[in-house]
Amino acid sequence: MTMPRISRPGRPRRAWRSGAVAVLLALAVAGTAGCSGSSPTSQGSKVNNSQPTMTPAQAATYAEKILLDTGQALTPRPRLETSVAGYPYDELNNTTGCTDTDASEMVVVSRGYWLRGITVHDYAAIGEQVLAYWKNLHWVITGSRGIGTTQPVITAVAPPYAFDVSLTWGTAATPGGQLQIGASSVCLWPHGAPSPGE
Numbered sequence: 001m002t003m004p005r006i007s008r009p010g011r012p013r014r015a016w017r018s019g020a021v022a023v024l025l026a027l028a029v030a031g032t033a034g035c036s037g038s039s040p041t042s043q044g045s046k047v048n049n050s051q052p053t054m055t056p057a058q059a060a061t062y063a064e065k066i067l068l069d070t071g072q073a074l075t076p077r078p079r080l081e082t083s084v085a086g087y088p089y090d091e092l093n094n095t096t097g098c099t100d101t102d103a104s105e106m107v108v109v110s111r112g113y114w115l116r117g118i119t120v121h122d123y124a125a126i127g128e129q130v131l132a133y134w135k136n137l138h139w140v141i142t143g144s145r146g147i148g149t150t151q152p153v154i155t156a157v158a159p160p161y162a163f164d165v166s167l168t169w170g171t172a173a174t175p176g177g178q179l180q181i182g183a184s185s186v187c188l189w190p191h192g193a194p195s196p197g198e
Contacts, residue, residue, distance in 0.1 A: 078115035098187035112182035127152025
């Protein structure tokens with residue numbers, strides 16, 4: 001199965017085909033049982049296969065957990081903000097239509113944060129820490145560049161639900177650039193997976 005790639009937080013570049021979605025939905029947990037708790041999300045997470053649905057609301061909760069856990073692992077710890085002047089909330093936090101023509105009735109849930117309260121001198125260390133943290137969780141790193149510089153970019157896929165995650169450097173927030181992290185789900189049914197036969 002090919003892992004998805006992302007372009008930037010809140011803007012999934014491609015969606016998975018419906019067959020892959022069905023497999024992933026079979027892994028998802030109903031309710032927020034698999035999306036909450038104090039332990040970081042990792043490949044070792046237990047999955048309840050008897051409840052094969054994940055709603056957009058559950059996906060939003062899980063995406064938030066991914067990002068908050070990552071932020072908590074960083075030193076200095078950034079303040080996570082969902083918007084800045086001239087950059088509306090829905091740019092980083094949205095639910096959009098799935099771009100795969102085989103899943104046009106489905107949606108993709110995205111969440112993102114600007115990393116505030118740190119200086120540009122912290123960016124190199126933050127990039128290195130994010131890369132190490134995600135590798136330690138056994139996430140699939142799909143791309144990295146600028147590690148050890150003030151403009152790190154990292155993309156990865158977070159099991160067990162194959163969310164796209166990223167740390168990127170962008171200029172939209174401030175003239176000198178600002179780090180942001182994001183997480184996006186695979187294509188999901190708007191009200192959870194339909195019952196068999198629907």
